[in-house]
Amino acid sequence: MAQITPTPIRLQEALYELMWHQSYGRVTIDAICERAGVRKGSFYHAYPDKATLAIEAFEFAWKNEAKPWLDDAFSPSEAPLTRLANWLDGGLQKTLQCQQEHGKVYGCPLFNVGSELSTLEPTVAEKVVEILRRNRRYIMTALRDAQAEDLIEIDDADEVARDVLTLVEGALTQARISNSADPIRRLPLSVGRLIGALIPRPSNLTVS
Amino acid sequence: MAQITPTPIRLQEALYELMWHQSYGRVTIDAICERAGVRKGSFYHAYPDKATLAIEAFEFAWKNEAKPWLDDAFSPSEAPLTRLANWLDGGLQKTLQCQQEHGKVYGCPLFNVGSELSTLEPTVAEKVVEILRRNRRYIMTALRDAQAEDLIEIDDADEVARDVLTLVEGALTQARISNSADPIRRLPLSVGRLIGALIPRPSNLTVS
DNA sequence: ACGCTACTTGACTAATTAGTCAAATCAAGC
DNA sequence: GCTTGATTTGACTAATTAGTCAAGTAGCGT
Numbered sequence: 001m002a003q004i005t006p007t008p009i010r011l012q013e014a015l016y017e018l019m020w021h022q023s024y025g026r027v028t029i030d031a032i033c034e035r036a037g038v039r040k041g042s043f044y045h046a047y048p049d050k051a052t053l054a055i056e057a058f059e060f061a062w063k064n065e066a067k068p069w070l071d072d073a074f075s076p077s078e079a080p081l082t083r084l085a086n087w088l089d090g091g092l093q094k095t096l097q098c099q100q101e102h103g104k105v106y107g108c109p110l111f112n113v114g115s116e117l118s119t120l121e122p123t124v125a126e127k128v129v130e131i132l133r134r135n136r137r138y139i140m141t142a143l144r145d146a147q148a149e150d151l152i153e154i155d156d157a158d159e160v161a162r163d164v165l166t167l168v169e170g171a172l173t174q175a176r177i178s179n180s181a182d183p184i185r186r187l188p189l190s191v192g193r194l195i196g197a198l199i200p201r202p203s204n205l206t207v208s
Numbered sequence: 209m210a211q212i213t214p215t216p217i218r219l220q221e222a223l224y225e226l227m228w229h230q231s232y233g234r235v236t237i238d239a240i241c242e243r244a245g246v247r248k249g250s251f252y253h254a255y256p257d258k259a260t261l262a263i264e265a266f267e268f269a270w271k272n273e274a275k276p277w278l279d280d281a282f283s284p285s286e287a288p289l290t291r292l293a294n295w296l297d298g299g300l301q302k303t304l305q306c307q308q309e310h311g312k313v314y315g316c317p318l319f320n321v322g323s324e325l326s327t328l329e330p331t332v333a334e335k336v337v338e339i340l341r342r343n344r345r346y347i348m349t350a351l352r353d354a355q356a357e358d359l360i361e362i363d364d365a366d367e368v369a370r371d372v373l374t375l376v377e378g379a380l381t382q383a384r385i386s387n388s389a390d391p392i393r394r395l396p397l398s399v400g401r402l403i404g405a406l407i408p409r410p411s412n413l414t415v416s
Numbered sequence: 417a418c419g420c421t422a423c424t425t426g427a428c429t430a431a432t433t434a435g436t437c438a439a440a441t442c443a444a445g446c
Numbered sequence: 447g448c449t450t451g452a453t454t455t456g457a458c459t460a461a462t463t464a465g466t467c468a469a470g471t472a473g474c475g476t
Binding site for chain 2: 021022024104112120122129132159160162163168169170174176177178186190193194
């Protein structure tokens with residue numbers, strides 16, 4: 001078959017979406033193959049197991065979705081706190097769009113799957129930690145700039161960046177559990193409280 | 209067999225610990241029965257399915273573990289911010305003890321399982337939401353008292369209580385994913401930042 | 417056109433798992 | 447001690463699932 005997209009990529013996309021919408025454990029190899037339009041033999045030709053595929057799926061999603069989005073939202077061309085606003089607003093918009101389409105709030109696949117697999121598939125959990133760390137760098141940079149421009153007063157940008165990410169991921173998980181976007185809607189105020197400043201309105205109104 | 213503990217309770221305890229240490233999806237009925245020392249027929253005599261058992265397991269754990277602990281930590285006999293300190297420190301101590309025993313940090317079963325099941329078993333997720341709400345009330349009460357005693361300055365105790373719980377649950381999940389108690393260790397400072405006050409030392413040094 | 421390699425297919429096995437059920441056992445009242 | 451109802455047991459079925467493999471096919475360089 002002359003597939004438009006190569007098999008490994010289709011498998012990555014299939015597992016990524018399935019485990020985000022359901023859970024890692026609930027997704028069978030058969031389900032991945034069905035969604036990817038591929039037979040099981042091809043799966044095992046491309047990957048030795050589900051965990052290996054999951055790791056590549058996360059990396060693929062980072063490179064093709066998360067990173068471009070974050071690079072845009074956290075562009076140094078914007079004022080530091082506006083970057084945070086763009087990021088939070090972008091997440092909310094994505095959530096609302098997804099909610100309209102599927103009737104569900106799915107939260108953050110990294111956090112969901114990472115928490116599910118930490119004790120069962122350490123290699124996947126390690127990948128999650130790595131990507132979360134990449135996320136944190138964006139926040140830290142913005143906070144440092146905000147501090148340098150006297151927009152906020154914090155002692156340790158790294159520590160506060162951890163807290164911001166923790167709060168945001170916590171809210172995304174709350175949103176998933178309660179199937180409601182409200183915890184995400186509240187985030188600008190909440191993050192503002194945490195860093196001791198008002199998060200402005202976002203500048204960037206595009207949604208992918 | 210004259211079991212010391214009745215079968216339903218043993219099943220609840222078995223599933224609770226297994227799904228906390230592993231994940232809900234990974235735990236089979238057989239595994240529950242084995243750990244409870246009970247045959248599968250008895251399981252189906254006591255419960256129609258795993259989800260129903262999970263809901264009762266959460267309620268059981270609330271009544272017998274969480275509530276007594278929270279009632280103690282958040283006792284109005286203590287100063288409001290000391291209550292928060294007791295709560296956070298108690299969680300850390302539990303985590304460290306568990307880490308010493310099993311070599312793993314498991315985080316919060318409510319949040320882990322809630323996030324895993326929100327799209328798959330809504331009834332279980334609803335139970336999780338309910339118990340999280342109970343948790344929030346303790347925080348809210350302490351914050352109101354702190355506000356009344358001019359220890360903190362917040363506009364809406366309910367909103368801030370949500371943020372505190374979100375931050376704490378987020379940190380517990382981070383701790384699970386990275387298998388490290390550090391995110392929990394940081395919590396007094398982080399929560400202090402969020403409510404704009406220094407969390408004092410805990411008064412209560414007992415660990416169950 | 418030929419041959420080589422990489423990929424795909426479908427049919428297969430073995431193992432796990434949820435769920436059922438009739439028979440056996442227990443506990444409690446009489 | 448007997449009866450009755452609740453509980454437990456172990457053996458069973460049917461379905462799902464991971465993983466294998468020999469044979470087939472497509473694509474590419476020559």
